[in-house]
Amino acid sequence: MKTIALFNIKGGVGKTTSAVNLAYLAAQSGLRTTVWDLDPQGCAGFYLGIDDSELQQRASRLIEGKLGSDELRIASSYENLSVVPADLSLRKLDLMLEKQEAGKNFFKALLKPLDEAQDLAIIDCAPALSRSAEQVFNTADILLVPLIPSPLSLRAYEQLREFTAQKKWSDVKIVRFFTQVDRRRKIQNEILETRKKRFPEMLKTYIPYASALEQMGVHRAPVGTFAASSAPALAYSVMWSEVKRLLKNI
Ligand SMILES: Nc1ncnc2c1ncn2[C@@H]1O[C@H](COP(=O)(O)OP(=O)(O)OP(=O)(O)O)[C@@H](O)[C@H]1O
Ligand SMILES: [Mg+2]
Numbered sequence: 001m002k003t004i005a006l007f008n009i010k011g012g013v014g015k016t017t018s019a020v021n022l023a024y025l026a027a028q029s030g031l032r033t034t035v036w037d038l039d040p041q042g043c044a045g046f047y048l049g050i051d052d053s054e055l056q057q058r059a060s061r062l063i064e065g066k067l068g069s070d071e072l073r074i075a076s077s078y079e080n081l082s083v084v085p086a087d088l089s090l091r092k093l094d095l096m097l098e099k100q101e102a103g104k105n106f107f108k109a110l111l112k113p114l115d116e117a118q119d120l121a122i123i124d125c126a127p128a129l130s131r132s133a134e135q136v137f138n139t140a141d142i143l144l145v146p147l148i149p150s151p152l153s154l155r156a157y158e159q160l161r162e163f164t165a166q167k168k169w170s171d172v173k174i175v176r177f178f179t180q181v182d183r184r185r186k187i188q189n190e191i192l193e194t195r196k197k198r199f200p201e202m203l204k205t206y207i208p209y210a211s212a213l214e215q216m217g218v219h220r221a222p223v224g225t226f227a228a229s230s231a232p233a234l235a236y237s238v239m240w241s242e243v244k245r246l247l248k249n250i
Pocket of ligand 1: 010011012013014015016017018039041043125126127179180181207208209210211213214215232
């Protein structure tokens with residue numbers, strides 16, 4: 001199983017939106033895919049239509065020790081696509097942290113039971129350099145970082161870069177991409193052009209600023225299901241092809 005984590009220190013940049021859309025496309029392409037929601041806001045599950053009442057029942061079974069990691073997965077209504085909702089992810093993480101039985105790589109241990117059942121895990125992280133984020137850096141094959149082309153967003157990226165420059169994370173592969181791109185804005189255009197030249201380790205595809213993505217909260221579904229021919233749906237589709245090629249080389 002390959003693992004991609006959507007991460008950025010900065011909030012509201014498009015981590016969850018991207019996690020859900022890329023996971024949907026991966027599942028459509030035939031990969032058994034799980035979105036693992038590590039953000040207490042629980043938005044990934046919400047976008048994939050996961051019902052809160054189902055969650056409550058599972059959480060109590062989890063606490064009683066009756067639920068293993070692979071069983072944390074809840075099938076979505078899309079073929080090949082399941083979710084480990086935030087509530088369950090975080091409770092299980094807390095339990096493991098308390099016991100400390102898996103030592104430093106507790107998150108890796110947590111993902112292990114998924115290994116055989118799934119081809120791809122996409123982790124949706126909270127916007128913070130927390131302990132669980134550090135574990136994710138040790139686990140993910142690709143750290144996928146959405147960036148809005150703005151000076152503040154680029155500064156947050158530099159902070160992440162400095163943090164992950166520490167030796168223990170020297171293996172982490174950071175891949176960035178631009179999102180919420182509005183080509184009518186001069187500053188965005190300038191950043192887009194100069195950064196492309198300066199940093200080749202970046203996806204070629206960018207996601208435009210598009211209201212169809214905001215509509216995901218209304219439809220509680222990936223953009224490809226209700227606006228298949230929209231610009232952002234097509235952009236995510238091209239981006240998925242790019243990410244798939246990267247995964248093949250890992
Ligand atoms: N390309 C886009 N164009 C327009 N709106 C977008 C785009 N991407 C995301 N959004 C909107 O921006 C808001 C934040 O997106 P999202 O929740 O994906 O960010 P996030 O990085 O996961 O945030 P958080 O750090 O709070 O978890 C949402 O309302 C979403 O609909
Ligand atoms: Mg989010």
